[in-house]
Amino acid sequence: MTTYRIGLIGLGGMAQAHIRWLAEAGGRFRLVAVSDVNPQALAAIGAKHGIAEGKRYADFAQLIADPDVDAVVSATPNDVHAAIVRACLEAGKPFMAEKPFTRDFAEAVPLLALYERRPVPAMIGFTYRYTPAFRYARELVRSGRIGAVRSFASQYLQGWGAALYNGPFVWRFDKTVTGTGALGDLGSHMIDLARFLFGEFEELSAQMRTIVPARPDPRTGEPVRVEVDDFVSFQARMTGGVMGVFQSSRNAVGSGNQHEMSVYGDIGTIHASTLDADHLVLVREDEEGRISRSLLEVPDRCKATQYEDFLAMLDGAPTDGLPGIIDGYRNQAVMEAVIRASETRSVVEL
Known part of the structure; x- marks a missing residue:
């Protein structure tokens, strides 16, 4: 071997x-x-x-x-x-x-x-393609467990950038280094997870905002202007008309690393989150019209690691869903559309 x-x-x-x-x-x-x-x-x-x-x-x-x-x-x-x-x-x-x-x-x-x-x-x-709850959500969606998917809501929140903490100007706030702020750092994960579950983006509208306009230089303490976003929201139409709403911020006090998604289908709803990566919530209505909420444990078949996939790729047997060059490129194209939609206050087609 x-x-x-x-x-x-x-x-x-x-x-x-x-x-x-x-x-x-x-x-x-x-x-x-x-x-x-x-x-x-x-x-x-x-x-x-x-x-x-x-x-x-x-x-x-x-x-x-x-x-x-x-x-x-x-x-x-x-x-x-x-x-x-x-x-x-x-x-x-x-x-x-x-x-x-x-x-x-x-x-x-x-x-x-x-x-x-x-x-x-x-x-x-x-x-986050390797978060067990998200992988199980993908399986349930594909098997039709909640019927035809009509919409979903995705958010990725962190709190370390909030004004409360007066965090220094680090590379993640430097546009020449990072390109974008919360969008590239956190939003790129939301975009990839949406593509992993539902397919391609077809059109979107967006808003981006810099909440904390300046941060102290870690060496001098002098304020440095921040030119990247630390909040972004957008809504999109995906393959098959599935509608998605996205929100990301590094200014959410109390949120450590909170990436979650709710998926709404014709006969049920799925809630999955990094806050409980080994379970998800399935909401269904039974034949008598009663709503049930079940906490489902993620089966072992939905548990895989990034490095297991990396190893499979090197062994010449890449797995279904391995994020490759095309995924990186299309992710970047969606982020470009988000920036353009925010700047022009328009709906952008992909």
Whole structure:
């Protein structure tokens, strides 16, 4: 059984999760190289995980070109997503890259063209496809358990950006680095989950807002203007006329990581949330007209991890629903439509 040698790009907070997930894969992965622009992080992570000094790269392109690296995992800020994906495609190196696919749609277009010329096994990190409750909701929707789906409501709320906390100006608020704010950070997950459950977006309208207009520079304390959204809402018509309402904010005090969806069908409703990932609520009306609410435990068949899918892809047997390059590209196209709809105060067709 093949053990894949992994090169990890980006050694910030998300890197710790990826390192843990790699270690939990039953010996099928081995971390052999790391890359980061921060020399202290490079030295510390490299030493902690026994990475040879010659495999600690300041330049991610050198890691991607390393013949001892079988596949790449990228966990970086948004401004280098496109360059890393491009380098992997040009090198023919399989990869998993964090979402959003790119900083904006303009960066996504040439990457899709390159991928179509030089396809490589690739995965985009839409992690909520692997939330058990959402996977079970998908199964119930597809099996007709709630009848024809007419509408759904999706929200993804966090509270860390609220004015109450006077949070500093970090890269997630820097438009040159992140492209968008709550939309790309949280909204991209809502968009992907909607596509995972219901199909493609056909048209939408939207509003975006910057609630906290300035944040203190972490070094000087001086206010820095925020040019990205920290609240976004939009409504959309999906494949088959399914209507969706979306809301995302990083200013929801009391919300840690609250991603949830309610799905409304002709004969029932499903409620699923990250707050209870192993259960969902099914609402039905019985033959006597009584409404019942059942807390259903997610069956084991609906439990899969992102790295199980990554491994299946590398083994040459990608699973149904694995988020790939096309998913990343279409996600970016929807986000571009949200921005355009908000700016023009119009309905945008996709």
